[in-house]
Amino acid sequence: MFRRALAAALAATALTGTASAQKAGNGQLCPDFAPCCGLYNDCGVGAFCVQGCDPVHSHSLGACVPNPQCKGGNYKLNSLSDVQTIDKYLGDASKINWVSQGRPVLYEDSILLTMAEGTVGTLLSSTHYVWYGKICAKMTTSQGKGVVTAFIMMSDAKDEIDFEWVGVDTENAQSNYYALGVTDYTNGRNLSVSNTVNNVHEYCIDWKPEELKWLIDGNEMRSVKRSDTWNETSKRFDYPQTPSRVMLSLWPAGLPSNEKGTIEWAGGEIDWNSPYMQNGYYYAMVQSVSVECYKPPSGAKGNGDKSYIYTDRSGTEGSVERSNKQVILGSLYATGEDPQEGAETASTASRPTQSVNLVPGGNPGGGGRGEGVQTSGIGSPTGGAGNPDQAQPTDNSDGTGNNDRGFNQGNGFGGQGAGSSLQPGLGKVGGGAVAIVVAILGLMVL
Numbered sequence: 499m500f501r502r503a504l505a506a507a508l509a510a511t512a513l514t515g516t517a518s519a520q521k522a523g524n525g526q527l528c529p530d531f532a533p534c535c536g537l538y539n540d541c542g543v544g545a546f547c548v549q550g551c552d553p554v555h556s557h558s559l560g561a562c563v564p565n566p567q568c569k570g571g572n573y574k575l576n577s578l579s580d581v582q583t584i585d586k587y588l589g590d591a592s593k594i595n596w597v598s599q600g601r602p603v604l605y606e607d608s609i610l611l612t613m614a615e616g617t618v619g620t621l622l623s624s625t626h627y628v629w630y631g632k633i634c635a636k637m638t639t640s641q642g643k644g645v646v647t648a649f650i651m652m653s654d655a656k657d658e659i660d661f662e663w664v665g666v667d668t669e670n671a672q673s674n675y676y677a678l679g680v681t682d683y684t685n686g687r688n689l690s691v692s693n694t695v696n697n698v699h700e701y702c703i704d705w706k707p708e709e710l711k712w713l714i715d716g717n718e719m720r721s722v723k724r725s726d727t728w729n730e731t732s733k734r735f736d737y738p739q740t741p742s743r744v745m746l747s748l749w750p751a752g753l754p755s756n757e758k759g760t761i762e763w764a765g766g767e768i769d770w771n772s773p774y775m776q777n778g779y780y781y782a783m784v785q786s787v788s789v790e791c792y793k794p795p796s797g798a799k800g801n802g803d804k805s806y807i808y809t810d811r812s813g814t815e816g817s818v819e820r821s822n823k824q825v826i827l828g829s830l831y832a833t834g835e836d837p838q839e840g841a842e843t844a845s846t847a848s849r850p851t852q853s854v855n856l857v858p859g860g861n862p863g864g865g866g867r868g869e870g871v872q873t874s875g876i877g878s879p880t881g882g883a884g885n886p887d888q889a890q891p892t893d894n895s896d897g898t899g900n901n902d903r904g905f906n907q908g909n910g911f912g913g914q915g916a917g918s919s920l921q922p923g924l925g926k927v928g929g930g931a932v933a934i935v936v937a938i939l940g941l942m943v944l
Contacts, residue, residue: 520532520540520541520542520854520855521539521540521541522535522539522541522552522555522556523535523539523555526555527555527556527557528541528555528556528557528561529541529557530557531854532546532557532854532855533547533556533557533558533561533833533834533835534546534547534551534556534557534561534562534833534834535551535552535554535555535556536550536551536552536855536858537550537552537652537656537858538858539552539555540855540858540859541557541855542854542855542856542857542858543830543831543832543833543839543854543855543856544588544827544829544830544831544832544833544856544857545584545585545587545830545856545857545858546855546856546857546858547561547562547563547827547832547833547834548563548587548588548589548827549584549587549597549623549625549654549743550652550654550743550858551563551654551834552654552655552656553654553655553808553811553813553817554655554678554811554812554813557835558835559807559808559809559810559811560834560835561833561834561835562654562808562834563589563825563826563827563834563837564804564805564806564807564821564823564824564825564834565627565654565741565805565806565807566589566591566625566626566627566804566805566824567626567627567629567741567803567804567805567806567820568626568627568628568629568631568741568789568791569591569595569626569789569791570631570789570790570791571788571789572786572787572788573595573596573786573787573788573789574607574785574786575596575608575609575622575784575785575786575787576604576606576607576608576609576785577604578602578604578609580594580595580596581594581596581597581598581602581609581622582594582596582597582598583597583598583599584597584598584599584857584858585830585856585857587625588826588827588828588829588830588832589825589826589827590826591625591626594625595624595625595626596622596623596624596625597622597623597624597625598620598621598622598623599620599621599623600612600613600617600618600619600620600621601617601620602620602622603781605783607785608783608784608785609622609783609784610781610782610783610784611640611647611746611747611748611781611782611783611784612748612779612780612781613640613645613748613749613750613779613780613781614778614779614780615770615778617750618749618750619747619748619749619750619780620747620748621745621746621747621749622745622746622747622784623652623743623744623745623746624743624744624745624787624789626789627653627741627742627743627806628651628705628741628742628743628744628789628791629740629741629742629791629792629794629795629806629818630705630706630707630791630792630793630794630795631705631789631790631791631792632702632703632704632705632788632789632790632792633651633702633703633705633744633787633788633789633790634700634701634702634703634713634787634788635649635661635700635701635702635744635746635784635786635787636698636699636700636701636784636785636786636787637649637698637699637701637746637782637783637784637785638694638695638696638697638698638699638782638783639663639665639668639694639695639782640663640665640695640748640774640780640781640782641665641666641668641695641774641780642665642666642768642769642772642774642775642780643665643666643752643764643765643766643767643768643769643772644665644750644751644752644753644761644764644765644766644767644768644769645664645665645748645750645751645752645764645768645774645780646662646663646664646665646748646749646750646751646764647662647663647665647694647747647748647782648660648661648662648663648745648746648747648748648749649661649662649701649703649744649745649746650662650745650747651703651705651738651742651743651744651745652742652743652745653738653740653741653742653743654740654741654808655678655679655740655808655813655814656676656678656679656813657676657677657678657738657739657740657742657813658674658675658676658677658679658738658742659674659675659703659705659710659738659742660672660673660674660675661673661701661703661712662674663694664751664763664764664765665764665765665774665780666764666765666766667765668693668694668695669690669691669692669693669694670688670689670690670691671688671689671691671694671701671712671714671719672686672687672688672689673686673687673688673689673712673719673720674686674687675710675722675737675738676736676738677727677734677735677736677737677738677739678736678813680736682736685722687720689712689714689719689720690719691714691715698783698785699714699715700714700715700716701713701714702714702716705738705792706792707724707739707795707796707815708723708724708725709721709722709723709724710722710724710737710738722737724737724739734814739795739814739815740813740814740815740817740818741806741818744787744789746784746787748780748781748782750768751763751764752764752765752766752767752768753767753768754767794820795815797816798815798818798819798820799816799818799819799820800819800820800821801820802819802820802821802822802823803820803822804821804822804823804824805820805821805822805823805824806818806819806820806821807819807821807823825837828840828841829841830856830857831854831856
């Protein structure tokens with residue numbers, strides 16, 4: 499829920515250089531030099547082509563890297579070793595299960611999604627996509643005005659299934675669903691639950707071709723039948739139906755620059771001196787995620803077991819094919835159309851002939867309620883500060899992501915690690931525990 503809310507609030511500052519505002523949407527495709535369309539219709543290369551690459555508005559269907567197929571299992575989030583930052587992940591899902599934007603923090607046997615002032619929070623997204631299945635997360639939420647925790651399923655075609663928690667309401671989870679990015683808020687329903695901040699609950703999305711269910715602690719709370727979602731105008735079912743990533747996030751809906759309706763929905767503007775903050779940030783805790791992969795829908799194209807690809811621009815279930823095609827990019831300058839672009843060493847690698855966006859900005863873990871975002875990770879064709887091969891960490895870390903030199907907001911990719919660590923035995927993350935760097939991929943609120 500994050501499509502227009504930050505349009506006036508965010509600027510790309512991690513890597514200098516200015517890329518022209520390449521946009522798609524409303525019948526306009528991305529250009530050939532920046533062929534991959536991101537969640538907010540920004541066009542780019544590199545990370546734009548790997549996750550969240552919109553097949554409807556990209557330059558070609560081949561610009562987007564194939565989606566790795568569903569991988570069932572119980573993922574204990576008790577380590578950052580299985581998490582890679584978005585600027586490092588180039589599509590090899592066999593080596594990593596989670597991609598991060600922002601700064602996840604390890605605390606005891608869980609991962610904290612953190613959000614400090616001047617950032618847009620933290621997102622964890624799965625590298626494998628689910629095309630129908632049962633997905634569960636054991637977690638707590640954050641608290642406070644303007645603070646939103648989310649557990650959602652999001653497809654590259656912008657189908658979406660949501661659990662969301664507004665920080666001023668700790669006794670309800672909000673459920674919602676969208677199709678093809680059309681944000682129909684009348685689909686939303688509140689689901690009653692006891693104290694989401696202090697109590698760990700298991701939230702499940704049971705997603706089948708014919709019916710969608712939301713469950714809390716094993717109890718079915720809501721269901722939607724596909725047959726009830728027919729849209730006579732568009733002649734399609736407004737039902738989530740395309741392969742989707744698991745996304746867990748904490749994001750700032752209550753920024754003063756956001757639209758009035760978004761701020762009101764989130765309970766008001768964020769208080770950056772809130773007693774609900776610890777160590778300088780808001781946080782939500784995720785213990786584990788489980789995924790059960792269901793069989794593909796009846797009549798599904800293809801019989802490959804490696805990836806999902808789109809065969810046309812409709813963005814519907816019938817456009818998806820099970821494939822054996824796999825693509826791993828050679829660098830952040832590469833695309834599905836040219837996967838080895840920039841794969842040579844930094845001194846000899848070819849570079850784009852003009853500035854292009856390399857890494858999507860903002861926090862797409864907010865999904866469709868959000869209201870737009872400027873991109874970050876802007877590459878310069880001449881290297882320098884705009885060259886990801888030369889980008890330097892800004893977190894004073896030791897290369898593992900750990901930091902003990904004091905709290906620093908940060909404005910870069912944050913070194914080699916995917917996050918930071920807090921030592922166990924600190925109670926409920928006490929204020930003087932350990933200083934944490936929170937670097938949100940160069941995004942800072944103006």
